[in-house]
Amino acid sequence: MFDFLSDRSGGLCGTSHLKRREFLQIGALSALGLSWPQYLSAKSAGAVKAGHDERSCILIFNLGGPPHVDLWDMKPDAPAEVRGPFRPIRTNAPEIQLSEILPMHAKIADQFSLVRSCHHDGAAVHDAGWQIMQTGRRFTGGVQTPHMGAVASHLLGKRNDLPPFMVLPELMGRGGGNLPNGQAGGFLGKAFDPFSLMADPSKPNFKVPDLLPPDLIGAVRMERRQRMREVVEGAIQQFEASEDARLMDENFHAAFRLMTSEQARSAFDLSKEPDSVRDRYGRNRFGQCCLLARRLVENGVRFITLNTFLTVFGETTWDIHGSKPFTSIDGMKNEVCPMYDQAYSALIEDLKQRGMLANTMVAALSEFGRTPKVNPAGGRDHWPQCFTVSFAGGGVKGGRVIGKSDPVGGFPAERPVMPGDLVATIFHSLGLDHESHLDGPAGRPFPLVDFGRQPIRELFT
């Protein structure tokens, strides 16, 4: 997996020695014989609907499991132990009521739609839900279904020097269940694992690890190294007949292009954003990741998964069991919600303003919801039987509620929706045929989603 665990020592990255002109020279050197694998696009022929090629997706994964009853599926008429401490407020969409702790959501509710009848049959364990919600399947028989972003990059290929599938700020950490978290290429292979940023874009000296050579290797040495490498690379013919060797060569070229690409460097460079914009998103990791996600989509990345948190242990997250080491209801109200409310609303507004929302789906999913009843610690526990997710952009019409939960938010009451349906919905937005097949292990064909799972078409009409 592409996570940049911190086995690197800090301070080696830097641009000080590299001027733009020098970068371009290196780029020119490595431009010989470049060809990003065309088979990717060839493969996609037929599986992609026309007119969808400009589509991208930002998947916000609300790690921890937000309490639907406290946020987007309020139950003001339920008994006190269900309705909890928060009150509903009106929004700019007549159909949608939200919690008072999401005031900025309320102002843009006409831009997103809620699905209040999600449920899954996986264990009420974080990693089980991560896996199911990001791939549409529970892993059985040793078969690891790829993340939707891996499927999209497999079928659609990349648009330019930037990787087609990225994870911000880094891959999910431990969830306590020792299960694969579904954030990988799965049976498609590591070539389709996401490119994980492994850095916090809200840090003042934010850099992408390994993107640039260490400071001590200046442009002159970099060019010398490339020249030397070309000598020995050019002398060997037999590698051209080996697919892996060609892939390695292409990877080196792609890496050099990434290193030398103005576009890539600029996409990652948040200092290009005015302070007012950076402030609007919030000067925290999640906020700046949302901003970075917008920049990356603008620069051609097809699929970005944005983990709101990295683990549920020792962090203030959506995992509001009420007491330590988890998060309290006040922790959610005072820290998590303001951060999330601000960044999410900023992202939607910004995309809308730039005319990007129509082609960018923003899906907010989580591994599960939380118990209808408040527990003795004043929090709520894991509840995959019913929860709410949201979709905006990418063809989705906002301001609506799909599905309905029962009077306490315990089970879906109308139009139950499974993870496979959510995954199919995202594929649908990207123009992928959810009934087409991938080649799985041992030649077993796997449909993009299990038979019978369908996009939530009401969202798009």
Place this chain on the structure above:
Amino acid sequence: MIREFLFAGTCLSLGSLLSLGATESTGQLGVIPASVALHRSGQHQTLLPVFEQAGLPSGIATGATFTSKDPTIVSVSKEGLLTACGNGTTTVSVECNGSITASTVSVQIDSAEAQWSFNRHVLPIMSKANCNGGGCHGALAGKGGFRLSLGGYDPASDYLNITRDALGRRIESGDPLHSLFLTKPTSATPHKGGRRLDPQSEDYRLLAEWIASGAPGPIEKEAGLDHIEVLPARWTLKKGQTVRLLVRAHYSDGRIEDVTQWAKFSSTDETMLHVSNPNGGVEVTGYGEGAVTAWFSSRIVMSRILSPFPNESGETSTDVWQVRNVVDEAVNTQLKQLNLTPSPISDDATFIRRASVDVTGVLPTPAETSAFLEDKSPGKRDALIEQLINSNEFTDYWTYRWSDLFLISGSHLRPGAVKAYYQWLRSEVEKNTPWDALVRHVLTAKGDSLEHGATNFFAVHQEPETMAENVSQAFMGLSINCAKCHNHPLEKWTNNQYYAFANLFSRVRAKGWGGDARQGDGKRTLYSVPSGELLQPKTGRPQPAAPLDAPPVADHEGTDRREVLADWLTSPSNPYFTRTIVNRVWAAYFGIGIVNSVDDLRASNPATNEVLLDRLCQLLIEKKYDLKGLMRVILQSATYQRSSEVTAGNKADSRYFARYYPRRLMAEVLSDAICSVTGVPEEFNQVNLQDGSMEKTDFYPKGTRALQLYDSAVRSYFLKTFGRNQREITCDCERSNQPSIVQALHLSNSATLNGKLAIPENAVKGLLADEPNDSELIKRTFLRCLSRPPKPAELREYTALLAATPQEERRTVTEDLLWSLLTSREFLFQH
């Protein structure tokens, strides 16, 4: 029945009219099958007229004419379709361009027998229409309220569901054509699955007649299916030819039925063979040796097709056909059949690097390389092989590789147990314990997990089902997991067989450490108890314990069922056991198996060279499972020693071993190679636990190589990025040698390589110690990194680059020289 085929080979009289661009096949006329026995009035059998060359069918004899000697016994259509008419024996002659041959036909009609049988006809029609497929009514919960067993493995319940379920409204005995059973699949009434059955078809008529005859159910005393066959089982064809296959079902009462139209065909290699017609038409679309599988009633058979490469190179060189041993005999024979020419033998520098890396995972030192290059003795390669096979590095490397198979990992076991498990395995590899004995040892292990390391195999797998799945996967290359819930859809394993096999492990017990890899001492005593059964959840009763395809074990007092399993598993008569280990060893040396992938030895996945695999299996059995003996034969073969250079005569080859195939070094080997070339070791001092947390370890003193680690959970960004096996499940696919952009970025920019090059006390300092001139420096560096001297052009260009650098940059330019060689594909790849 649909009978629309294009036949590529034609009788000469029609050849000029019908030639389809492919080379005409001629040869001796033959007819398949040579004899036919029919038992039901109106029963069919298709005759296939073929041309044969050197005993192998080489095409269909299109335009052949058929004549029945006695049409009152059997009639024959223009296309060769026989229909039984009356009792007796006669012949049907086949004529093509003056050649004549004949098939003997006997008809013995059993008038007491019902025309259509549920098991023999109704179910096969439904299977062919895919009614009982996994995505349709064969799903565990059925579809649209109608449930069938997957692939028809449970006829009794299928019959019940068809005739009784849904208030019996699927069958209308009085008005068969209005039965839902017919109106749904023909889409006369709305059917979500679309139209699956043509109302004009013979299958439709058959189903209607079956309903009209009272829809009889499965007959108890009806003879079961003994086996199926596909005809012809082998062909030699040319690209562009289209042929067809026949499938016959042999029942245990001796009757044979043509079931071609109900068989499902699929190509094992879409790049060369295409099933052009669902009723057995096959088009040859490429070159190589491939197969088409035919599935009928949960059985699978294969027709193998050879399609020689065009190879217009005109190479006639004979000195590339060296034969050292059995490997070369089998490989060369196939290469000749496929019209491929092997590459010449590699040079000595390539060979020492290749053999050192493949046998020990370690690069040769510059001194070793120089000595080998200077050695003029003819037997020096054999001598090198012996030296490598008997080295300590061999033991490290192969212990590491087998540790992948045995899942030695600190994310499942406590450190003490990991160490005990590893040390047990290492001592067995060191002793070169025969593979069968080693596997027996691990399967029947008992006692304390810290003293008897092998018992930890059962600590990695905590319940009978996972033990069964992993034993099957690791030692037989068979994935039986699917059969846990239903009959295996791609394989022959049934749900009952799965539970019978898993039940062999139901009497394994352990006391002590509970299985939490984060805490405890890992001390656990494994033992076997005399009773206890695993229940087959479908019946709620235990399935009598039995190895796969073997009779149930007889339980005697004090028998450990695992002993019975070990006897059966490691017996030379268990083909899967020997094939799996031979294939794993082969794949370790060639990058790809004779069967691909190495974890997929199911019957429907053929070897690329069946003879080679068979001969090596015989050899290993003769050598009593001595793996070093097998490796020696592989290493000494001309096949292994061939160059990886592509020649005009083998450029299209990627799996018949006409040359050596380059592949990226495995993660651990690459990490060690970078350390040894730069002279700066890695440090390994943390272990990732199951839950993602970290634990310190002092198992690995400074200088420990990655290949000496006990444990795949040792923290290393480099190893992870380069795809080491995480040892979570038994699967070679867990290891990835696939190159990625992140790897390229990491090699180019990270502290791993840059840091090692920049450290003052390293190999760069050594290279510069005696102030060599440019040419000497380049030669030394090449030998150190690439195990070869530079080519003249390389020496010239590097010298020019060095000459252009001021003397004060001597150190940094040398670092850059190393960097350029260490990031080259020649270094990163085995070749």
